[in-house]
Amino acid sequence: MEKRMNASLQRPEIKLQSLKEDIKEFFKISGWEKKLQNAVYSELSVFPLPSHPAAPPEHLKEPLVYMRKAQGSWEKRILKSLNSMCTELSIPLARKRPVGEQKELLNKWNEMGTDEPDLSLFRPVYAPKDFLEVLINLRNPNYENGDSLSFRTHLGLIQVPLKVKDIPELKEFFVELGLTTGQLGIDDSTQVPPELFENEHVRIGQKVLAEQDSAAAQQYIRQGSPTALRAELWALILNISSQPEDILYYEQLKTNVIQHDLLVDSLIYKDVKLTASNDDYYFVFEDYLYQVLLCFSRDTSVLGHFAYNSASPPKSYIRGKLGLEEYAVFYPPNGVIPFHGFSMYVAPLCFLYHEPSKLYQIFREMYVRFFFRLHSISSHPSGIVSLCLLFETLLQTYLPQLFYHLREIGAQPLRISFKWMVRAFSGYLATDQLLLLWDRILGYNSLEILAVLAAAVFAFRAVNLMEVTSLAAAEAVLADLSTLKVMPLLQIFLFATVT
Amino acid sequence: MSRVSVPCHVKGTVALQVGDVRTSQGRPGVLVIDVTFPSVAPFELQEIMFKNYYTAFLSIRVRQHTSTHTPPKWVTCLRDYCLMPDPHSEEGAQEYISLFKHQVSWDSAWLGKSREGLTGGLGIGLGYLEGRGEAGLAWACTLEGLLGFFFSFLKAWGGSILAHCWLGGSWAVSLGLAGSLCVCVCVYLCQMLCDMAKVLELRLILRQPSPLWVSFTVEELQIYQQGPKSPSMTFPKWLSHPVPCEQPAPLIEGLPDPSRVSSEVQQMWALTEMIRASHTSTRIGRFDVDGCYDLNLLSYT
Numbered sequence: 197m198e199k200r201m202n203a204s205l206q207r208p209e210i211k212l213q214s215l216k217e218d219i220k221e222f223f224k225i226s227g228w229e230k231k232l233q234n235a236v237y238s239e240l241s242v243f244p245l246p247s248h249p250a251a252p253p254e255h256l257k258e259p260l261v262y263m264r265k266a267q268g269s270w271e272k273r274i275l276k277s278l279n280s281m282c283t284e285l286s287i288p289l290a291r292k293r294p295v296g297e298q299k300e301l302l303n304k305w306n307e308m309g310t311d312e313p314d315l316s317l318f319r320p321v322y323a324p325k326d327f328l329e330v331l332i333n334l335r336n337p338n339y340e341n342g343d344s345l346s347f348r349t350h351l352g353l354i355q356v357p358l359k360v361k362d363i364p365e366l367k368e369f370f371v372e373l374g375l376t377t378g379q380l381g382i383d384d385s386t387q388v389p390p391e392l393f394e395n396e397h398v399r400i401g402q403k404v405l406a407e408q409d410s411a412a413a414q415q416y417i418r419q420g421s422p423t424a425l426r427a428e429l430w431a432l433i434l435n436i437s438s439q440p441e442d443i444l445y446y447e448q449l450k451t452n453v454i455q456h457d458l459l460v461d462s463l464i465y466k467d468v469k470l471t472a473s474n475d476d477y478y479f480v481f482e483d484y485l486y487q488v489l490l491c492f493s494r495d496t497s498v499l500g501h502f503a504y505n506s507a508s509p510p511k512s513y514i515r516g517k518l519g520l521e522e523y524a525v526f527y528p529p530n531g532v533i534p535f536h537g538f539s540m541y542v543a544p545l546c547f548l549y550h551e552p553s554k555l556y557q558i559f560r561e562m563y564v565r566f567f568f569r570l571h572s573i574s575s576h577p578s579g580i581v582s583l584c585l586l587f588e589t590l591l592q593t594y595l596p597q598l599f600y601h602l603r604e605i606g607a608q609p610l611r612i613s614f615k616w617m618v619r620a621f622s623g624y625l626a627t628d629q630l631l632l633l634w635d636r637i638l639g640y641n642s643l644e645i646l647a648v649l650a651a652a653v654f655a656f657r658a659v660n661l662m663e664v665t666s667l668a669a670a671e672a673v674l675a676d677l678s679t680l681k682v683m684p685l686l687q688i689f690l691f692a693t694v695t
Numbered sequence: 696m697s698r699v700s701v702p703c704h705v706k707g708t709v710a711l712q713v714g715d716v717r718t719s720q721g722r723p724g725v726l727v728i729d730v731t732f733p734s735v736a737p738f739e740l741q742e743i744m745f746k747n748y749y750t751a752f753l754s755i756r757v758r759q760h761t762s763t764h765t766p767p768k769w770v771t772c773l774r775d776y777c778l779m780p781d782p783h784s785e786e787g788a789q790e791y792i793s794l795f796k797h798q799v800s801w802d803s804a805w806l807g808k809s810r811e812g813l814t815g816g817l818g819i820g821l822g823y824l825e826g827r828g829e830a831g832l833a834w835a836c837t838l839e840g841l842l843g844f845f846f847s848f849l850k851a852w853g854g855s856i857l858a859h860c861w862l863g864g865s866w867a868v869s870l871g872l873a874g875s876l877c878v879c880v881c882v883y884l885c886q887m888l889c890d891m892a893k894v895l896e897l898r899l900i901l902r903q904p905s906p907l908w909v910s911f912t913v914e915e916l917q918i919y920q921q922g923p924k925s926p927s928m929t930f931p932k933w934l935s936h937p938v939p940c941e942q943p944a945p946l947i948e949g950l951p952d953p954s955r956v957s958s959e960v961q962q963m964w965a966l967t968e969m970i971r972a973s974h975t976s977t978r979i980g981r982f983d984v985d986g987c988y989d990l991n992l993l994s995y996t
Contacts, residue, residue, distance in 0.1 A: 247791070248790070248791035248792070248793060250744060250746075250791050250793075250915075251791045255791065259789050259790060260785060260788065260789050261789060272995060275993045275995060276995075278993060279992045279993055282991070282992060283992075288989065288990060288991055289990040289991060289992065289993065290988045290989060290990040291988075291989055292987070292988065292989065336785070337909075338748075338749055338908050338909045338910060338911075339907060339908065339909070340906065340907050340908065340909055356785070357783060357784050357785055357907060358784060358785050358786075359781055359784035359785065359786040452982070456983070456988050494982065496981070496982050510993050510994075511993070511994045512990045512991075512992065512993050512994055513990070513994060514984050514987055514988070514989060514990065515989045515990060515991050518994075522984070523984055524994075525982060525983070525984060525988065525990070526982065527990055527993060529982030575785055
């Protein structure tokens with residue numbers, strides 16, 4: 197923007213007295229006003245509201261002290277696990293690649309999937325079920341959790357009293373998903389004539405894109421995005437525009453990958469091989485996944501999101517300089533240690549974006565806006581703890597018989613639905629359904645819809661679940677979600693269930 | 696506005712409970728904290744700041760110095776200020792709060808949803824539209840509702856607030872104008888129900904009706920009074936009374952007006968200064984130290 201401004205200032209018709217007015221006018225006609233509005237809107241969506249001036253920075257990350265402590269201990273466990281992997285395998289956390297190896301990697305950059313390194317000794321640092329155990333043991337020391345069952349006992353797995361929305365509040369929040377509003381995912385099915393909703397919706401979508409207005413796009417996408425417009429709409433909402441600087445930045449990250457080899461790379465390889473490569477929908481994108489995730493690990497701009505993330509980036513010291521602050525660095529450079537299933541955050545995006553630097557930018561923005569909340573302990577309404585509590589509360593309140601039955605047979609519902617929510621349902625739903633779901637995540641700027649969908653899935657399969665007698669059988673009933681249609685489930689659960 | 700911290704002595708919390716504290720099984724839902732100012736003369740309180748710890752409602756009583764003849768009395772200056780919207784859940788449980796002497800947040804009244812703006816109170820809103828011969832009387836049981844009504848009333852008639860002023864005590868009046876000929880008056884109570892001058896002692900009454908919490912209190916309590924006004928400076932005589940300038944020499948033909956040129960040059964200079972002062976915020980993205988990123992193990996500290 198600065199460059200454009202400088203260029204326009206050199207035009208002879210700009211006079212100094214009217215500089216302010218000329219700039220405003222220039223903004224309007226060149227479309228930069230819109231871009232500025234979009235940038236401001238994007239900042240407002242991402243950053244939390246300014247807090248009290250006396251509040252320390254850790255309060256902005258997470259206001260509740262016991263949650264901060266729990267996140268700290270969890271992180272320490274992850275660090276210990278990674279360190280022990282290093283010492284066992286005698287592999288350094290990071291090393292500079294020899295020149296020959298650098299050339300080799302550069303040559304096969306576009307086909308890293310063909311590489312078959314020996315990853316048998318590597319294991320993921322943690323899996324979602326390990327994280328669930330930590331959340332189950334989360335306790336507020338000031339909360340009265342009596343031994344005997346009373347009104348204050350939580351019947352589910354989560355034992356912290358966070359504020360979650362109930363169905364009337366969810367109905368208000370998700371009002372555009374109501375029965376009387378057209379939805380893509382419902383009103384675009386083959387039986388419905390397109391003149392009723394779909395054609396008009398597509399037309400409005402094209403208009404929104406022409407206006408390049410982020411806020412309008414976010415409102416529009418609550419009713420779903422037409423497939424043809426989705427890539428551009430998401431980019432507009434996330435305020436991503438591929439400038440030459442961004443492509444250059446991506447190339448710089450690629451260079452960093454070539455030059456330095458990280459232990460985290462092997463974890464990424466292993467994760468991709470275990471998850472995305474085995475998935476019918478995503479195995480074709482294996483090479484893209486490496487290109488995005490390896491670069492993601494080197495991106496120091498991601499460190500910025502730790503200001504509002506309850507997690508903190510791991511620290512290390514250059515070899516031989518332990519304790520010297522000038523040689524302290526973050527590891528990995530972006531501060532994010534991938535866990536089992538991490539690559540599934542990227543995989544669905546490969547359907548929308550084929551240019552690596554754009555795919556990368558979209559993923560990075562999705563991560564620092566949404567996905568980081570799914571694997572850190574915080575009290576945020578979109579944090580995984582709140583989502584788990586919301587799921588359990590919805591199920592208990594509206595399907596009490598089912599909840600009680602599952603609890604009695606030792607199949608706490610959260611044990612089954614946790615993995616869905618941590619991955620934002622990626623790899624569990626059919627891709628078109630998943631993208632419709634992620635449309636709404638963007639549209640409402642909240643992950644609460646994941647908890648509502650999880651409860652809706654249980655409600656849908658309630659009859660079968662009432663007949664099972666073990667956790668394994670319950671898992672089997674809910675093993676395959678690939679035939680589910682997301683929007684009807686959500687609509688019925690929120691707006692059409694008799695309470 | 697500058698503020699100065701007042702050294703205070705916070706006495707231990709006293710639980711108010713019916714019956715014997717030791718044998719009774721229930722938990723006290725009301726705590727009282729006394730705050731004294733042993734080394735300070737009666738002062739005008741500007742701000743109270745603290746960190747909440749699971750307190751749901753806060754009331755504050757203040758003992759003020761009146762005249763030398765009458766003994767100082769206790770006056771309630773804040774009643775049931777809500778710190779936790781839902782006492783059974785964690786929302787607002789560990790937040791930092793500031794309470795000001797006179798604080799009316801217009802935005803909060805407009806949106807009706809701000810925490811720090813207004814406390815509950817009774818008020819009467821009176822609107823009379825001469826041009827249209829209508830009168831509106833509003834009775835709102837919350838301050839937010841009242842002011843919200845008042846503003847929507849004004850807005851509906853295309854009006855705006857003209858002025859608002861403090862009437863003294865805890866009352867303020869707001870004057871709005873709508874249309875060509877109408878006056879709307881809104882009289883209301885502000886955050887602190889009383890004047891905070893000459894404070895001798897404070898008493899904070901904490902309430903937590905929910906039995907879910909083991910304990911509740913407020914932490915990091917700090918009291919502020921108004922800081923000294925910036926000292927008035929005496930300007931040299933020639934600054935405050937500049938000598939009237941002489942008539943400038945008549946303009947030579949063809950040259951631009953010197954005053955215009957000087958203002959333009961000033962603006963250009965300001966621009967160059969701004970550009971020089973602003974640092975580029977583009978990150979370089981280096982994660983290594985001098986090209987070296989050889990790491991052995993992660994650090995736990």
